Amino acid sequence: xxxxxxxxxxxxxxxxxxxxxxxxxxxxxxxxxxxxxxxxxxxxxxxxxxxxxxxxxxxxxxxxxxxxxxxxxxxxxxxxxxxxxxxxxxxxxxxxxxxxxxxxxxxxxxxxxxxxxxxxxxxxxxxxxxxxxxxxxxxxxxxxxxxxxxxxxxxxxxxxxxxxxxxxxxxxxxxxxxxxxxxxxxxxxxxxxxxxxxxxxxxxxxxxxxxxxxxxxxxxxxxxxxxxxxxxxxxxxxxxxxxxxxxxxxxxx
Amino acid sequence: xxxxxxxxxxxxxxxxxxxxxxxxxxxxxxxxxxxxxxxxxxxxxxxxxxxxxxxxxxxxxxxxxxxxxxxxxxxxxxxxxxxxxxxxxxxxxxxxxxxxxxxxxxxxxxxxxxxxxxxxxxxxxxxxxxxxxxxxxxxxxxxxxxxxxxxxxxxxxxxxxxxxxxxxxxxxxxxxxxxxxxxxxxxxxxxxxxxxxxxxxxxxxxxxxxxxxxxxxxxxxxx
Numbered sequence: 001x002x003x004x005x006x007x008x009x010x011x012x013x014x015x016x017x018x019x020x021x022x023x024x025x026x027x028x029x030x031x032x033x034x035x036x037x038x039x040x041x042x043x044x045x046x047x048x049x050x051x052x053x054x055x056x057x058x059x060x061x062x063x064x065x066x067x068x069x070x071x072x073x074x075x076x077x078x079x080x081x082x083x084x085x086x087x088x089x090x091x092x093x094x095x096x097x098x099x100x101x102x103x104x105x106x107x108x109x110x111x112x113x114x115x116x117x118x119x120x121x122x123x124x125x126x127x128x129x130x131x132x133x134x135x136x137x138x139x140x141x142x143x144x145x146x147x148x149x150x151x152x153x154x155x156x157x158x159x160x161x162x163x164x165x166x167x168x169x170x171x172x173x174x175x176x177x178x179x180x181x182x183x184x185x186x187x188x189x190x191x192x193x194x195x196x197x198x199x200x201x202x203x204x205x206x207x208x209x210x211x212x213x214x215x216x217x218x219x220x221x222x223x224x225x226x227x228x229x230x231x232x233x234x235x236x237x238x239x240x241x242x243x244x245x246x247x248x249x250x251x252x253x
Numbered sequence: 254x255x256x257x258x259x260x261x262x263x264x265x266x267x268x269x270x271x272x273x274x275x276x277x278x279x280x281x282x283x284x285x286x287x288x289x290x291x292x293x294x295x296x297x298x299x300x301x302x303x304x305x306x307x308x309x310x311x312x313x314x315x316x317x318x319x320x321x322x323x324x325x326x327x328x329x330x331x332x333x334x335x336x337x338x339x340x341x342x343x344x345x346x347x348x349x350x351x352x353x354x355x356x357x358x359x360x361x362x363x364x365x366x367x368x369x370x371x372x373x374x375x376x377x378x379x380x381x382x383x384x385x386x387x388x389x390x391x392x393x394x395x396x397x398x399x400x401x402x403x404x405x406x407x408x409x410x411x412x413x414x415x416x417x418x419x420x421x422x423x424x425x426x427x428x429x430x431x432x433x434x435x436x437x438x439x440x441x442x443x444x445x446x447x448x449x450x451x452x453x454x455x456x457x458x459x460x461x462x463x464x465x466x467x468x469x470x471x472x473x474x475x476x
Contacts, residue, residue: 081377139469
């Protein structure tokens with residue numbers, strides 16, 4: 001039986017009167033890649049942030065390796081160190097080199113000694129093909145490179161799952177490919193991933209399941225082919241229609 | 254009465270030495286308190302934040318001379334514990350400066366983007382670790398020009414300590430004027446020494462800004 005890394009049951013979050021997440025349930029097994037798509041403002045980022053409690057959920061349960069991490073007794077910092085998070089705007093530490101960005105979690109959180117931390121950070125940078133840029137500062141790197149450093153920073157912690165929050169949305173189009181390539185590689189190595197993205201091609205090539213997020217709930221879900229080529233619901237069709245229109249316009253121009 | 258130029262310069266430099274020592278201890282005390290107040294203001298809960306903001310506003314609302322008189326004359330009477338003039342001078346100026354330094358550091362802390370704090374949280378860092386390893390290293394860099402400016406202010410405001418009997422640079426000039434009746438000469442010389450000290454600090458600030466500039470970020474900041 002497949003092992004559930006993450007199981008979400010009836011997750012809810014509201015900001016004042018605005019109910020952003022209205023009862024979301026899903027699970028991810030070890031080694032799976034799941035992709036979340038959906039219009040802006042649907043609550044995708046908020047949902048992702050609830051999963052490591054960067055945002056406190058108002059209701060529902062989140063089980064990580066079978067442990068309810070919404071419980072107040074749980075040491076959320078320890079849980080977070082096992083859940084990688086890659087942000088839309090990279091969020092690298094600007095005063096640290098690429099290598100030190102990757103090292104800092106190992107040293108400060110995992111208390112690994114400097115030599116081993118350096119070694120592991122190099123390995124992680126190698127995995128994103130940036131070992132030659134190790135001594136550069138974030139501001140000296142391109143957006144794509146910065147995002148790859150951010151992925152290396154998450155990878156180095158040896159997480160059980162990595163959450164991606166629109167990892168390519170802030171990038172110039174010509175830089176999107178290098179980041180997606182790194183992510184596809186991770187998917188092929190069966191790193192467990194939950195990816196919020198608009199990159200339909202990525203979903204088609206590596207996702208085990210696609211979740212269409214709409215109006216604070218999972219409106220429709222299925223295999224990438226089912227959802228992308230043959231969606232059942234009107235809202236899913238409309239959303240994908242807009243995405244395809246955008247893409248084809250890009251091709252014609 | 255005649256005073257040789259050499260003797261006068263010696264006296265003024267002896268005063269300048271006290272000025273520098275006083276300014277060092279005061280800026281240091283202000284630094285420690287200022288960082289604590291700034292962190293309390295940005296990250297504290299309602300009560301902690303309220304206390305920090307209250308402290309800052311009260312201190313900024315009292316003239317330094319009054320702070321000195323409170324420390325040196327009122328508190329000994331109220332509490333029965335006295336302070337040496339020198340300690341009172343450091344504490345008074347340090348407290349005053351802490352209120353201004355806290356504003357400098359607060360804006361420095363707020364200039365570190367929230368995304369980096371989120372990233373540090375997602376790695377599993379504690380709030381203390383985030384402040385030490387992510388926020389302060391950047392906030393202090395952002396604060397450096399304004400902080401060096403605050404230091405020049407502290408340096409000059411040490412002169413007010415003469416009111417509680419500290420014989421620093423201005424007090425030395427007073428003494429020379431009292432015996433020679435040549436105010437233009439000796440206050441002028443004291444002024445030049447202050448100017449030289451302030452210019453040195455500004456020069457040093459420029460050097461530090463360059464040295465600690467984060468590679469690839471912005472231009473050089475002039476203090």
